[in-house]
Amino acid sequence: MKEASNLENKNEEGICFSSSYLSWITRTELSNGIFRLDSVLIHRSNKQEETTFVLCSGVPAGRMYADTGPLLKTPKYFYQFIGGSKTHKIIRTPAKESNQKLCEDSHSENKSIFLELDFHLNKKKAKAIKADALIELSSLNTPVNLCIYIKRNHESIYIESPLKHWNFLSRERKWQVESASILWPSNLDNFCKNANSSFLIPVCLHANKSNMITISGERIKCHEIAADLSFLELQ
Numbered sequence: 001m002k003e004a005s006n007l008e009n010k011n012e013e014g015i016c017f018s019s020s021y022l023s024w025i026t027r028t029e030l031s032n033g034i035f036r037l038d039s040v041l042i043h044r045s046n047k048q049e050e051t052t053f054v055l056c057s058g059v060p061a062g063r064m065y066a067d068t069g070p071l072l073k074t075p076k077y078f079y080q081f082i083g084g085s086k087t088h089k090i091i092r093t094p095a096k097e098s099n100q101k102l103c104e105d106s107h108s109e110n111k112s113i114f115l116e117l118d119f120h121l122n123k124k125k126a127k128a129i130k131a132d133a134l135i136e137l138s139s140l141n142t143p144v145n146l147c148i149y150i151k152r153n154h155e156s157i158y159i160e161s162p163l164k165h166w167n168f169l170s171r172e173r174k175w176q177v178e179s180a181s182i183l184w185p186s187n188l189d190n191f192c193k194n195a196n197s198s199f200l201i202p203v204c205l206h207a208n209k210s211n212m213i214t215i216s217g218e219r220i221k222c223h224e225i226a227a228d229l230s231f232l233e234l235q
Contacts (some may be wrong), residue, residue, distance in 0.1 A: 014126030014232035039183035046154035130163040
């Protein structure tokens, strides 16, 4: 995991999210599942041990392998899977038309449900760029990842996600980025003490400074937090 000070002006590696994925084999049905990824979080402990978690792209829940009838599960809900090496969490959000309250999330050990659960991070060479350089990207067809680095005492957290949307005023060198489906601890201090998937949720991010971000979402109060924000342009 690269510290923020090492992200500037050097050739780095970035995660190619279009070719990275999580895969599983369920214990009961021996069903194979594959998810594309939206975000990756790496926690580094005070003993320099790294633990990686991934946020999968969200999908509507379905009636798996049903022979007849609509395949959408009732009541309708949308879910995102958060995977770690030992545990996982499922975030459930009811469909607007279902008139439900927030669905209950779940957290379990991987071995209780899956025979195998792995995630595969495909990395590519990338160029570290500063935020105001988003105005001068060499190609708008090139994937750009946002990178967040937070230090908590002797613990640190690094998050990498695809940048979904950015804005800029060329004449004033002003910029703002906005992105969703970013993996984030609901309580940073508790997560640093005990890094497991139960504390993780998907959030939205807004930022127009490289040292401050705004975090918001259905499961967290909107707030600002100091963090090192940088960007990687995949080559």
